[in-house]
Amino acid sequence: MARSPTTSDAFNAVAEPRRRQILDLLALGERPVNDMVASLGMGQPQASKHLRVLREVGLVTVRGVGQQRLYTLNAERLKAIYDWVRAFEPFWDHQLDRIKVRAERLAGEQAAKPDQYDKGD
Amino acid sequence: MARSPTTSDAFNAVAEPRRRQILDLLALGERPVNDMVASLGMGQPQASKHLRVLREVGLVTVRGVGQQRLYTLNAERLKAIYDWVRAFEPFWDHQLDRIKVRAERLAGEQAAKPDQYDKGD
DNA sequence: TTGAAATATTCCCATTAGGGTATATTATCT
DNA sequence: AGATAATATACCCTAATGGGAATATTTCAA
Known part of the structure; x- marks a missing residue:
């Protein structure tokens, strides 16, 4: 039996430290992928993979601006974690x-x- | 490359829903294993496995009382999650x-x- | 159209874990 | 000592994933 998928909920999505770092960065504002690649010292494919997880679980949204894909944090989805832990x-x-x-x-x-x-x- | 171990930090430990349920239950007070087995409808070996993870990551502590192992919540360790998400x-x-x-x-x-x-x- | 830039996706590999089953370990009582 | 109760652990199996390398896709400019 497998572990809960990373896309099953916010808890699983943020379990991975690199994805938390991405969210921290996006909290500063909308960013393109290569910005995250440079800021976090992460490979580009890796960044895209993590972003895909975050997108699928609803923690980020994306819009295309020319060649760039700009990602935006959707912090609402983190409230589930907050609500649980604040108890x-x-x-x-x-x-x-x-x-x-x-x-x-x-x-x-x-x-x-x-x-x-x-x-x- | 594997996912972060469940025992690497609190984030990974609580990613698994059953473990969150265990912590919810322990928030009500110290409990023996079979109480959790009954309350959560979980197999006994499963309960023990999850408790081991929680113990290793410091989210619970255990003391022996006769045949029973009583588990106690250590909520302090959840602050890392709270501190991160409150940002x-x-x-x-x-x-x-x-x-x-x-x-x-x-x-x-x-x-x-x-x-x-x-x-x- | 071609080339460049930005990004997403595929393939590969090794690792981890969660449930189930069975067994081992520990504590207590007769 | 043997039996019982409570619990931990081992073994098995399958599924998922994160980095790395390579490739595909999309967008734009010349």
């Missing part, structure tokens, strides 16, 4: 709270024991 | 702003042309 956000705040409590406790202990620093001199 | 949030707000502007413009035009409604009578 776990409560856990991060909770842990951050714990760190704060710990830091305050430590600060309190050090305020209560200034002598330790005097001994260190 | 695209401005695009979503931007499009939402556009919808608002459009709605307000439409509302303004209708307020400026009440006669059309009178003619309609």
Whole structure:
């Protein structure tokens, strides 16, 4: 049985780091293929392949301008990932709270024991 | 050349839908393997395999309690995904702003042309 | 029409993995 | 020690893919 296809959903499309890099670049604005080839140090066929995946999963759109194919990010399609992962956000705040409590406790202990620093001199 | 290993990073680990389901379940609290098997309708060896991936990428931790292995979510490791995808949030707000502007413009035009409604009578 | 530029696609190869089946391992109880 | 329960792992099979190299396709200019 095969892995989920890269074009099955946004999760699988962005699993590949090079494709994340492409999306990062497109976040800066519409670009032609060879721009991505140069910016990312990627082979041209490779770039085209990755772009095809991104196109098929709806994460980018393309329009022809003369010889160039200009690709545009469709960030809406990333919301599925955002919506899924944000559900776990409560856990991060909770842990951050714990760190704060710990830091305050430590600060309190050090305020209560200034002598330790005097001994260190 | 193979795809990035599922254990290379969180992105690749959660690309597989079943593993996302496992994480969803663990978000509700620590669980033994057979609980996940029953809740998700997954085979036991399959569950173990997926859990191994999640463990190796640090998304879950495990402790033995008698015969059971209890798995716990480590949501911190999902922040990498969150941090990456949130960078695209401005695009979503931007499009939402556009919808608002459009709605307000439409509302303004209708307020400026009440006669059309009178003619309609 | 030809040549150049930009890009997409094909072919090849080796690697990875997910389900299924079977088995091994670990923990507990009698 | 043997049996049971829970779980991990091995083996098998098939499918998908990402880079590389080569080629095909599209667009434009001379």
